[in-house]
Amino acid sequence: GGFGAFATTDIAKDELLFSVPRDACVTVSDATSDDDCGEALTNLLKKAGPDGTTVALAGYLAKEYLKMREIEAKVATNTKAGGQEEEIGEISALSESFDEIKFAPYIRTLPWERGVNEQEHVLFWPEKDIENYLLGSLCYSESVALRDEVQLGVKVLQGLVGPAVREARGERTINPLWTLLPWEKDTATTGSDVRGLEEAVVGAFVTILTRSFTTDVFEERLVPLLDMLQHSDTSSVTHASNDSGGVEVRAAFDIKAGDEIYNRYQRDRR
Numbered sequence: 001g002g003f004g005a006f007a008t009t010d011i012a013k014d015e016l017l018f019s020v021p022r023d024a025c026v027t028v029s030d031a032t033s034d035d036d037c038g039e040a041l042t043n044l045l046k047k048a049g050p051d052g053t054t055v056a057l058a059g060y061l062a063k064e065y066l067k068m069r070e071i072e073a074k075v076a077t078n079t080k081a082g083g084q085e086e087e088i089g090e091i092s093a094l095s096e097s098f099d100e101i102k103f104a105p106y107i108r109t110l111p112w113e114r115g116v117n118e119q120e121h122v123l124f125w126p127e128k129d130i131e132n133y134l135l136g137s138l139c140y141s142e143s144v145a146l147r148d149e150v151q152l153g154v155k156v157l158q159g160l161v162g163p164a165v166r167e168a169r170g171e172r173t174i175n176p177l178w179t180l181l182p183w184e185k186d187t188a189t190t191g192s193d194v195r196g197l198e199e200a201v202v203g204a205f206v207t208i209l210t211r212s213f214t215t216d217v218f219e220e221r222l223v224p225l226l227d228m229l230q231h232s233d234t235s236s237v238t239h240a241s242n243d244s245g246g247v248e249v250r251a252a253f254d255i256k257a258g259d260e261i262y263n264r265y266q267r268d269r270r
Contacts, residue, residue, distance in 0.1 A: 003109065003228045003229075003230070004230045004261075005228065005229055005260070005261045006259065006260050007255045007256065007257050007258065007259050007260075007261060010254070010255070010257050011251045011254070011255040012251065012254055013251050013252070013253050013254050015250060016248060016249070016250055017249045017250060017251060017261070018225065019242065019248045020223050020225050020226065020247045021245075021246040022244070022245035022246050022247075024224070024225065024246075025221045025222060025223050025224075025246075025247065026057070026060075026061070026103055026106075026221060026222040026223075027057075027219060027221045028053050028056055028057055028219070028220065030102065030103075031057055031059065031060035032045065032056070034060055034063075036063060036067075036164035036167075037063060037160055040159075040160040041056040041059060041160060041161075044056055044059075044160060054153075054205070054208055054209075055156060055157065057204070057208055057212075057222075058201050058205050059153075059157040059160055059161045059201065061107065061110075061200075061204040061207065061208075062157065062161065062197060062200035062201045062203070063161040063164050063165055064102075064103065064107055065203070065204070066165045066194075066196055066197065066200050067101060067165065067168045068101050068107060069196075070165075070168045071101075071168075103224060109227075111206065112199075112200065113199070113203065119206065119210075121206045121209070121210065122134070122143045122146070122147065123146070123147060123150055123202050123206050123209075124202070124206065130143060130144065130147070150205050153201060153205070154198045154202070157197065157201055158193055158194060158197060161197070162194035162197055165196075165197060166194060207222070208220070208222070211227055211265050213239070219241075221247075223239070223247050226239060226247065226249060229261055229262055229263035230260065230262055231262065231263060231264065232262035232263075232264060233264060234264070235252055235262055236251065236252055236253070236260075236261045236262045236263070237249050237252055237261060237262075237263055238250050238252050
């Protein structure tokens with residue numbers, strides 16, 4: 001909700017609406033080149049192969065989202081304190097670190113929780129709803145399998161992107177054995193699950209499964225500009241890769257001035 005695009009003039013079928021360069025798309029290259037966890041996600045892809053692409057993308061998005069939330073929380077805390085020059089300077093510094101999150105404006109628009117932008121998905125459902133509403137249906141086994149796959153991804157990503165989230169929060173990550181020392185028990189963060197990471201990874205999977213598309217060079221990606229269009233089962237646009245690796249968006253049929261331009265998000269896929 002809140003976003004969309006309208007034609008200001010008549011548009012002919014197959015007319016180019018806009019093109020998006022590859023570096024303005026969220027791709028696995030962003031995950032593997034990330035300063036925080038790029039090396040870990042690269043190793044994941046080496047071991048898992050192409051099947052690891054969605055997990056790597058989800059981990060990257062979830063990590064960036066949680067870092068962004070941490071920055072926002074710190075800014076809010078300092079803003080409440082207010083007034084002093086050193087606090088203003090700190091807020092400015094936090095804003096600069098927010099700028100380091102490449103896709104921050106886009107990430108803020110995504111439905112990280114059930115109901116945001118009217119987003120619905122079985123990955124958001126509690127276990128009892130899966131049993132109550134889907135048991136005995138054709139989609140039950142597929143839904144359960146998908147949820148199991150995502151939970152496996154969550155476990156893997158706890159160790160791959162979790163440390164970066166902890167660092168952003170100022171938490172210490174130490175060898176769990178050290179917590180046997182009495183003075184470490186209350187101050188150290190051990191190998192336990194990172195707070196909020198499971199929910200963020202689930203939200204990232206929902207985004208990828210419903211909003212990404214695989215190009216004609218078999219690369220899974222998210223296109224923030226294209227994603228600003230509202231969804232319709234009858235898409236107003238087609239999109240395909242161009243020679244430079246970007247995405248070209250063209251009219252699927254004649255569009256009249258004043259008409260809203262729609263995109264068709266992906267249906268649930270595995």
